[in-house]
Amino acid sequence: MNKANIKLQLFLQMALVVICGQPCSGKSIAAACLAEALQEAESKPSVRIINESSFHLNRNQSYADMPSEKNLRGVLRSEVDRSLSRDNIIIVDSLNSIKGYRYELWCLARAAGTRYCVLHCDVEEPNCRKWNQERREKVEPAYDDNIFEDLVRRFERPDSKNRWDSPLFELWPSKDGIEKSSAAIVDAVTYLTKKVDSKTKDVRVLQPTIATQSARVTEANSLYEMDRATLEVMNMIVEAQSRAMGGPLNGVSLGPGLPSIDTSRPVGLPELRRLRRTFIKLTGQSSLSGPPPPSDADSAKRMFVDYLNRELGNG
DSSP states (O other): OOHHHHHHOBOOOOEEEEEEESTTSSHHHHHHHHHHHHHTSTTOOEEEEEEGGGGTOOHHHHTSSHHHHHHHHHHHHHHHHHHOOTTEEEEEESOOOOHHHHHHHHHHHHHHTOEEEEEEEOOOHHHHHHHHHHHHHTTOOOOOHHHHHHHHHHOOOOOTTSGGGOSEEEEOHHHHOOOTTOHHHHHHHHHHHOOBOTTOOSOOOOOOOTTTSOOOHHHHHHHHHHHHHHHHHHHHHHHHHHHTTTOOOTTBOOSTTSOOBOOSSOOOHHHHHHHHHHHHHHHHHHHHHSSOOOSSHHHHHHHHHHHHHHHHHHO
């Protein structure tokens, strides 16, 4: 096999699996069975399950109100984002009942350039209600009745037509039980561990885009420095004009190492603010397709002064 073909083959084991279903529908058992089946696969990938118990969170407290539930989703999403790497499979064992939240997880998978799938534990509400009651009788973690009913009411079923719910593997615990040999789990393991090359059609590795990629680490700092530096330059110009009694600023130095500002007319504060906003906007747009804006203040000041000289010279 030549080097080109070796490059085309992607022996990726990185993947994100989203378990979803009604409360008490067997999701945790399904996640455990899937993890065990994956670890017994020929490629033996590293598997990690992320769920509420990973953070010692009480399910009734976590779903008691919308702020608590939003906080729980944020904690799980952040942990998924930190945990995705080249050599592991992450299983998110939670309700994942909101389609918008599943979309957010899909975006994380796409930003990481990994495989993604959803495993749905499809159980009818009466069975979920019965299993919740049985847990309570066994003094096991169970949902309070009012919380259970609210979660059932708000559950949004996954749909394979949605890209964030695809591929979708359906598991019916109340009919077939949950085992490593369950058809949905076997299919999911095959999908997650299959070797992929350019000719593979039945496995999709998500590709990062500008919309889903995480912002470059330096970009936020660079824009912050750009904002501070341009504001400082603007204040310097206002102060220099004040000293010049509103006269022209030909060859006025703004500091050591910086080019001088050259304008034959007074520049009002509203115009300076407009030019500053435009400069920051243009710099941010160019950083999307090229290198990030400068992260040091001196470089940002030099760029801004050059920009002002061009704009004011054309005026």
